[in-house]
Structure formats: C-alpha cells, structure tokens
Amino acid sequence: MHKRIGNQTVRLENPPSVLCEYSIAGKKEKEGNLGNLFDETVEDSLFGTKSWEKAESKFLKTAISGLLKKASVTEDDVGYIFAGDLLNQCSSSHFAIRGFKVPFFGLYGACSTMAESLSLAAMSIDGGFAETAVAATSSHFCSAEKQFRFPLEYGGQRPPTAQWTVTGSGAILLGKYSAPPYITHITTGKIVDNGICDANNMGAAMAPAAADTIAAHFEDTGFSPEDYDLIITGDLGKVGKELLLDLLPGMGVDIKKQYNDCGLIIYNLDKQDVHSGGSGCGCSAVTLCSKILRDMRRGELNNVLFIATGALMNTSTCLQGESIPCIAHAVRISTKAGDLQ
C-alpha cells in the first residue's frame, strides 16, 4: 500500500508514459486560441451525419482512430479503453467504441471524464493489468444544449454565467514507463455539493469541488504550488476561476501564479460569444491533447496538475429542485518520472 499517500492520492510506482494524444475539434474551436494546434478540425457541426448525437459520436470515433494511427498501433495492441461523455447513457462513447474490438470500461464523470479516464487508464497500467490503455471523451455544443437546456431552434437567451460546450474529442494512449511525459500521481475527487441549483452557472457549482481536490492533492503529496509550472482546471470558466481563487487561500493554498482554466484558454473570450468560457468533457480533453501536452513535449512545461471538474446533475434532478453535486479529479503529469517526495 505504499502507492496510496494520504486520503485521496496514489503515487504510481512505475509512472505510465503518455505515448500519444489526439485532438479533433469543431469550427468555433478552430477559430479560437488553439485552432492551429488540433490534429484535426471539422467545419460541419453535423460531421456528415444526420444528428448532433451521431456527430458527437463520430468525433470520438475519429479521435480514437486518429490516435491509434498517429501512434502506429492497432486496436489489438490496446489493453483497455476508458471513456465516457455527457449524453444520456453515454451514448456518444458506446456508438463510437462499438467499432473497436477492445475491452471497454464505460465511465460517467461529466466534464471530469478526461481526468477520470486518465486516472483509471494509468492505474490499469501501473497495476499490471495492461501494457497500454486509451483514455478518451467527447462533447458537442449542439447535443449538449439540446439535452441539457433548450433545442437550438428555440433561441434561448444565455446568461453571462453560462459556458459554451466545446465540440470536440480528445484521446490519449498511455503505455508502460518508457519516455516522458509521465502520469506520476492521481488525486481522486469526492463528491462535493455546496447547494448551487443554477444549471446555467456550472462554474460556481464546480469550484468548491475543484478546491477540495486541489487542497487534498497538496496535503496528500506534500507538493506546493511552486512545484508546478501549470495548475489547470477543466472548465470552471471566468466565474468559477474567480471563485476557486477566492476559496483556496482559506484552505491554505495559493495557486494564483500557476493557475489557469481550459475554458478560458480554448476560446478568445473577447471576440467569441462564449460568455463565461468553454465547458464540456471535450474542453479539457482537447486542451490537454493539444497545447498542454505539446508544451510538455517541447520542454516548455515540466510539471502540470490537470484537474477536470464535473457537474453531476441531470435535467430531472434540476426540475425536482435538487442542487448540483460536483466532482474534480486531478492528475499530475511530469516530464520526470521521479518526484520530490
């Protein structure tokens, strides 16, 4: 049990390598800040299909196919796929992955899925259960709006706290310890619910969960924010980012210098009409699979704490007056396999 350190964190004994990553995104994402960093972009929101749901699924399928091709491996080489998405019964993942003959674990972590899938994929390799594993997720603006809010045709007004669901998918191939970057630590979140009921203010709902997991990570590992070049949350957006930076000092943690949020990086908030920023499983996935990992491979970033946050409500629970339970999972990615401990 030397791998478990503290309440919520494990230190991987033989840190798995991030062998390869692949990102695919839509038109609005192409027009954003990371537009030229994605492996592939698709102008057509329907991606040649007949529904938003089928399109989202095709984004995910294309991401996994693209990943395997880029990494020069076949599906026979993959030990497990860990994936999930926002659609009811995670249908984007299931229809995408039915084409791959790979043992599959389905996950639901809402927008925390990239970190959740990465955590379990890394544990499956470090635990000796697989040589390689794929972690993947997707989201789509149109399928998410239709399912969680209003049909697009309704033209509902979006409040300033609303975020824009990223259309896109990210997939990562992990393998046994070989070359950097490595997954070295995993801090798994607990469900946190501070009573926020506004489904148009996800940032406020998710910030306390992010704070809880970040504080646990530092307490469990003994690391300090200075040990990181970048501490990045999945999709708190403008509102959630401010709240997180308000909450953490009271917990004895100051991450101001290293902190950013994928929802603020992916779009140009001044020019693109995305209100509080990007969101959705795809937001942190395509940001990680483009800019963040590219910068690590270039040596511009060496130690990254990637925290994806999820709001775990559904439309019925909101209508039944429930608040929004949230979760955040953190993964430490480093160009060095050894750590400071």
Place this chain on the structure above:
Amino acid sequence: MHKRIGNQTVRLENPPSVLCEYSIAGKKEKEGNLGNLFDETVEDSLFGTKSWEKAESKFLKTAISGLLKKASVTEDDVGYIFAGDLLNQCSSSHFAIRGFKVPFFGLYGACSTMAESLSLAAMSIDGGFAETAVAATSSHFCSAEKQFRFPLEYGGQRPPTAQWTVTGSGAILLGKYSAPPYITHITTGKIVDNGICDANNMGAAMAPAAADTIAAHFEDTGFSPEDYDLIITGDLGKVGKELLLDLLPGMGVDIKKQYNDCGLIIYNLDKQDVHSGGSGCGCSAVTLCSKILRDMRRGELNNVLFIATGALMNTSTCLQGESIPCIAHAVRISTKAGDLQ
C-alpha cells in the same frame, strides 16, 4: 504483465476478498424467490421520498450505509467507491454518494454495472491503490419505465419479451486478500452490436455480448465450464437465456449444466407478472449480494462466474433508428484464492 492472460482477462495476483455485501430491494422483489434473503426490503416504492428518482437514490445510499455498518467500517476506511446506475447522468449514484466522503469513480455500464464496478474495485486493490473499495449499483422499476419507456400512468402494454426492472440496490465491500470468497479473475467485455433494435427485447440484444465474454473467459483462462458450480448472467431473462444457450455451442462452449440467469432466479415467473424475467442494474446486484454470496459463504458454491450484461442505448438512439450496442463483464469469484492454472 503476468496478470494479463489472453486478450480480455486478468488474473489477480493477490485476489481481493469479498469482505461484506448488502442488499436492499422493493416489495415485488420481497414477494419473489429471494425475498427472505435480502438484508432489507422496503414496501413503499417511493421509499418516503417525492419522486422515483429520489427513491432509487435512497435505495443506493441505504445499501452503502447498510454495508458499512454490517462490515463495521466507517467511510474513512474506504479507499474508493465505484458505482453507477441507469438514470440519465447516473444521478441515482451521485445523489446517493454525495453523502459519503470517499474518493469516487462514476461508471456507466447499464445493467453490467455490478460486474464493472466489482472489476475496477478488485483491480484498485490488487494494483495496490486501496486497502478497501466499495462496488455498488441500483435500479428502480418506476424510474426506469419513466425514463426508458412510458410514464407508468400511461399503462402501456408490455410485450412478452419485456423484462421487469428490479427495484433495489446491492453493495459490496472488497478488501485485501484475507478470507474467502475471493475475486480471482476479471474478463472485461468488448462492445458487441448484432443489430437488434427492439428496446423491449433486451435479452436478445445482450445475449451475443454475454456469449462473447463467456467464450473469451474460457479461451483466456483455460478453464472449462466444469470448473464452475455456477455460471450466471445478469439479466438476460427467458429470451436471452435461450439465445445464449443457442449461441455458445457454435463457439465451442457448453455451459448448460452450470448456467442460470439472475433475471430468472429473482422473481417467481409463474406467479409474478414479469414476462421474460427481471432486469436492471439492481437485478444482478441484489442476487449476487444475497443468494450467490450466501451460498458461497456456506460452502454450497465454490466457483462462480458472474457475468453482468448491459444494453448501452438511450431513448434518442432508439428513435434515431440505431441498433443496441451491448457489453458483458465477467468476474470469477472463488472460495479458493489459487486457481487451476
């Protein structure tokens, strides 16, 4: 990588022990064949709440609380909870588990969730990431009918192939290798889709996935059906059971002597109006957590292959004309930690 044997199976190095199990079920389940074996039964379908969804969540919360009490452990002693359910965005699990301060991995495997959660919980312990872990799931007849088919008030006719979603929840506490029964092998399913589109005939949709995983288990491990006292699927029901027994001989596997299905055990099919049998995540969960594990603890069963099957569609994918992708995960539970290999 000595743990991975064959394409889809892992043999656990230090097989985790099933420390404790807890089952809670509803009125119809109490009137069925296993009625006196559940730890707790609840007459009121609403379980004192105001909605079927809240009721289902309370079943799951009560199962986990009951489990911890029965095992004399506190939530601080639990390394992880792995859980999921059938509701949109797995809301039964999230609202149940927000009360527990335990690191949580959310899963979606439809009715395969008991085997999926058990697989990952066992791997988290064998991999050295936790001392103990909880695997749990729930389902509820009324919330499932409302979400997947029709409002109960509509009084829709159920075809003979339809199954009855079990109202109940099962939870299992796994711990490090100590006393029997043990989780010794895990065979993780691939998604199988043979083109069935009828959401009222889940047994037919899921049978090919069950056949695929069972055949993989025997191929990977070298075990034969004779090495088992019981090979039991989650909820194929009458129709699916017959199809499975039709399919397997063509794959070189004959399990007729050892085979049964939780959906056929849980209800009295002659007297209770459940058509093709029981279904839902709760079906295999409460059957495993009552009769199966009780019989293992009594020495009446020594080697069990537990295969939970899931149909991974949602209502939109059915309306959009898609077929039903399915998955089956198998877990070998044995009173002996060593195996025949």
